Amino acid sequence: DQQVKQNSPSLSVQEGRISILNCDYTNSMFDYFLWYKKYPAEGPTFLISISSIKDKNEDGRFTVFLNKSAKHLSLHIVPSQPGDSAVYFCAAVNYGGATNKLIFGTGTLLAVQP
Amino acid sequence: DGGITQSPKYLFRKEGQNVTLSCEQNLNHDAMYWYRQDPGQGLRLIYYSQIVNDFQKGDIAEGYSVSREKKESFPLTVTSAQKNPTAFYLCASTPIGGLSNQPQHFGDGTRLSIL
Numbered sequence: 001d002q003q004v005k006q007n008s009p010s011l012s013v014q015e016g017r018i019s020i021l022n023c024d025y026t027n028s029m030f031d032y033f034l035w036y037k038k039y040p041a042e043g044p045t046f047l048i049s050i051s052s053i054k055d056k057n058e059d060g061r062f063t064v065f066l067n068k069s070a071k072h073l074s075l076h077i078v079p080s081q082p083g084d085s086a087v088y089f090c091a092a093v094n095y096g097g098a099t100n101k102l103i104f105g106t107g108t109l110l111a112v113q114p
Numbered sequence: 115d116g117g118i119t120q121s122p123k124y125l126f127r128k129e130g131q132n133v134t135l136s137c138e139q140n141l142n143h144d145a146m147y148w149y150r151q152d153p154g155q156g157l158r159l160i161y162y163s164q165i166v167n168d169f170q171k172g173d174i175a176e177g178y179s180v181s182r183e184k185k186e187s188f189p190l191t192v193t194s195a196q197k198n199p200t201a202f203y204l205c206a207s208t209p210i211g212g213l214s215n216q217p218q219h220f221g222d223g224t225r226l227s228i229l
Contacts, residue, residue, distance in 0.1 A: 004156070034217055043118070043204050043220030044157075089156060101172075102218060104149075104156030 003027045004092050006105035014113050019077040021108050023090030026071065030092035034102070035064060035075050038087045047088075048075070080112045116141045118221035120205050125226045127192070127199065135190045135224045137205035146188035147206040147218060150174065157204060163188055192226060200228050 005024045013019045023033075031052040036044035050057040050064045050073065057064050063076045077084055090105040118139045127133045137146065145164045149157040159172030163182040177196025182188055188207075192199045202225050206218040 006156075009154070036220075041123075041223070041225070043120075043206075043222045045220070046217035049217060091157075101159060101162065102157075104158075106154060106156045 002106070003030075004090055004103050004105040006088075006090055006108050008108050009106070010109040010111070012111045012113060013080045015082055016079045019075075019080045019084065019110055019112065021075040021077075021088050021090075021110065023073045023075075023105055024071060025073075025092050027092070027094060027103075028068075028071065029094045030103075032093040033064070033066060033073050034091045034093070035062075036089045036091060037084075038089060038107070044089055077110075080110075082112045082114050085110055085112045118205055118207055118219055120203075120221035120224050123222065123224060125224055126229050127226060128229050130194045132191055132193050133199075133226065135192065135203055135205075135226070137188045137190065137221060139186050139188075139205075139207045139219075139221075141207060141209070141219065142185070143207035143209050143219070144185070145208045145210065146182070147208075148172070148178070148180065148188070148190045149204045149206065151202040151204060151223075160190065160203075199226055201226060 003026050034049040035047040037047045038044040048059050048062045048064050050066050066073045087107045087109050089107045091102040121136045147162040148160040151157050158174050161180040163169035179191045204223045205221045208216045208218050
């Protein structure tokens with residue numbers, strides 16, 4: 001059963017516009033969420049995170065919003081740049097166990113068109 | 115320059131052979147992880163280790179084995195018991211095992227293919 005879902009496998013956006021990537025989760029015990037960016041043949045790189053006690057976290061062009069009641073989070077990139085083209089993974093952590101075990105979504109391929 | 119090194123980048127294996135993927139980190143991180151990525155799927159956890167000489171099974175440990183003899187090294191062996199080993203394998207680490215909001219740092223991965 002997929003606990004973290006990214007229902008859009010791909011997204012295409014014009015340069016300069018906003019990119020919105022969505023993520024849904026089912027486990028209410030998740031208390032920390034992360035976004036990773038991945039280029040082909042490379043490992044994911046950490047982008048931004050949010051704790052469940054917050055509803056927004058911003059870092060430059062990247063903002064993550066968390067709606068706990070809807071079990072939904074989104075990543076906003078504005079303005080989008082061609083270099084942002086990559087696969088974006090949403091991940092969630094449940095600190096109920098003894099490790100920061102990440103549960104990943106299936107990823108969304110973002111293509112930013114010049 | 116600190117980071118996680120995975121080698122080799124590409125690996126080919128004949129059916130029935132065991133193969134070991136290397137993961138080395140010089141970040142002085144305590145916890146290390148192995149994930150597998152398949153097309154259209156997220157990363158799935160194979161094994162993880164919080165301290166030297168200790169490791170735990172992840173969600174898909176069958177057909178894999180690991181060791182953690184040194185803090186900086188966490189090799190993964192894909193055994194012949196793994197029925198579908200072709201995948202992209204990623205190693206990761208975090209500064210502190212257990213309760214922590216430190217994001218995991220990833221290596222660049224090893225792509226394993228069966229001949």
